[in-house]
Amino acid sequence: MPRGAARSEAAHAAILASVASLVDRVGYDAVTIEGIAAEAGVSKQTIYRWYPSKSAIIAEALVEGRLLGEDFTIPDTGDTAADIAAWLEHVLTFLASRNHAALLSSLVAASVDSPEIGLRISERLGLGGPTIAERVQRATDAGELSPVLSPDQIDQLIVGVIMMRALGRNPYEQGEARRLVGALLEVTG
Amino acid sequence: MPRGAARSEAAHAAILASVASLVDRVGYDAVTIEGIAAEAGVSKQTIYRWYPSKSAIIAEALVEGRLLGEDFTIPDTGDTAADIAAWLEHVLTFLASRNHAALLSSLVAASVDSPEIGLRISERLGLGGPTIAERVQRATDAGELSPVLSPDQIDQLIVGVIMMRALGRNPYEQGEARRLVGALLEVTG
Amino acid sequence: MPRGAARSEAAHAAILASVASLVDRVGYDAVTIEGIAAEAGVSKQTIYRWYPSKSAIIAEALVEGRLLGEDFTIPDTGDTAADIAAWLEHVLTFLASRNHAALLSSLVAASVDSPEIGLRISERLGLGGPTIAERVQRATDAGELSPVLSPDQIDQLIVGVIMMRALGRNPYEQGEARRLVGALLEVTG
């Protein structure tokens, strides 16, 4: 059994809280390890003891829900098209409010040199369990839908739209999500 | 009329050549102003005289075709769907070769802090003239196509796919572009 | 006979005026060639055409009386001790007023790497013609004085006092010059 003081949960929490606050206020790029340490009242060494890099802290903050804190789980009501449309609307609406698009785009930039962050963003956006591709596949197998495009392509197109919105800051147009999903899934009704 | 010595075209060209070479060799993030200056045989001050930041240099290198040098103009043969499919295939094939996806994704990350770069990337990818949305709109007006989605949505979906590919490094699957464009534009043939 | 435009006296004068003003305002060290050029409305090239260095400009400004502009000629009334005392009093009084000590000390600092400046300062302080040593020698030869110290030593001591005053910023005490000169020249009266 290890001797000496145990890992300080207070320090741990302070780090995550500070990094979330800083990312929100100044953006990912302008966040520095020294800034986090100062804001959290923690020594740099403590940070480096638990995290190998700035992006690892961000990744954990994502997992802990300190960033992108809302619940973006894809609902499961039996109507796959409606579920996905509702979820997409939720995501796009979220991006259109406050500086959430800026937050997400700075995280996307971060994910370029940290695949981990990309993965955590996906999870946070509700894609941690069954992905859109899987949902579509299942619905197709069940005869619920018969889309022209493959489930993977549909997944990619929808996530691509989210990315474009995060990067481009376009406003959200009422009903857009429903129309898009409807078209992609060939929901004729 | 401006007085004083004119801007040195030699220095100008050397800067752009060096930045292109460096981005290619070490990646966007690892490029430094001092590195550019050293490689170009130019003083830092000369760089700062003409560019406010690293991203401005990248933006100009993009405009000058020193990065993403290929011709990605969307063809115009009369068949809009085929034109766009051919163009998309070209872009996706390009991204699948060498370290081009890494290059583009690092540029996308850069564009988060520099809208200018985002704009120049679009231009370089052939979207500087009539956009996909415009092409689709024109074809729809001419009765050539009657897609379910709006031209803007189609545009966004297609560009979104390119982004996803750049960020995700998936390989390109033969014929993918054609299938995707076909489905989005409702080309039943 | 030379052809082409003649040296611009306007530029010449503007340079000297600016350098004098700048030395007075910011001190020798903080004066820059670029600052002079900007203040004088003159190009750097024009300055370098006529002066090899900053200290050369200072030297000329001294010669022209733009710095240390007062007349410090040693009087010649026949009474050597009184002459020197009067002169010394004049110099020390000058140093005690305004920021003249600061000016002189910055010039002394300049003279460390520019003997030319040292020479010009001496001239300006009235030592350009017969030096103190020469005056004392002459008075000694004439039987007017019979000092214990050699003329050169006396000269050095008196100039040394001026230096100390310039460097040390002590205030001037009424009658000090007279007492000092009296003692050094053994004027018993």
Next chain:
Amino acid sequence: MPRGAARSEAAHAAILASVASLVDRVGYDAVTIEGIAAEAGVSKQTIYRWYPSKSAIIAEALVEGRLLGEDFTIPDTGDTAADIAAWLEHVLTFLASRNHAALLSSLVAASVDSPEIGLRISERLGLGGPTIAERVQRATDAGELSPVLSPDQIDQLIVGVIMMRALGRNPYEQGEARRLVGALLEVTG
């Protein structure tokens, strides 16, 4: 009680050693912070952590005896005039050898912008304890001497001679110190 790592004595010593060596080799003006850092194998930041400016480093090097390392303490044998004469001879002889006059004059120039340096030079030359003025005062009170000039004036004259020597680079003449001190202190013997 201060926490954190203590100041590195190794770095501290290396800085002082380097600055002493550089001043000796290239002269005060040509010494740069970057040069010191490179020579000492120390980062610039470490230098700036402890010293606000180049002159502060010089001041400390003076205090530590890395520059003007000789012992210039004024002796105290009971014979004040002889003590001062011996000390002055020591100083003037020192200045006449090697490039010591150049060293001192560059330090004097530096002291124009840094009173601290001026103070440290005085201390180094043996004037840190009882000054010449104090020694003369004491001797006068004891009836040992009865000089015409005030102790302060004598002090100033003697130090002025040292300055003149430093700035003027005259050679030292055998016995000069003794004659000078003799005359100023009215030692008739």
Next chain:
DNA sequence: ACCTAAGCGAGACGGTACGTCGCGTCTTACA
């Protein structure tokens, strides 16, 4: 009345050094 060789302002250029920031590693003293 033209040349044409200076002089001139403006200012770009390759450099060197500045003083600052943040990195990731380390050392110290305390709990």
Next chain:
DNA sequence: TGTAAGACGCGACGTACCGTCTCGCTTAGGT
């Protein structure tokens, strides 16, 4: 042994001046 504090070597930042070098204009003798 974990922690806050903080020093350290390092690399890059963006700025200030250096002294040299074009530019295009003005000026004024020589033909």
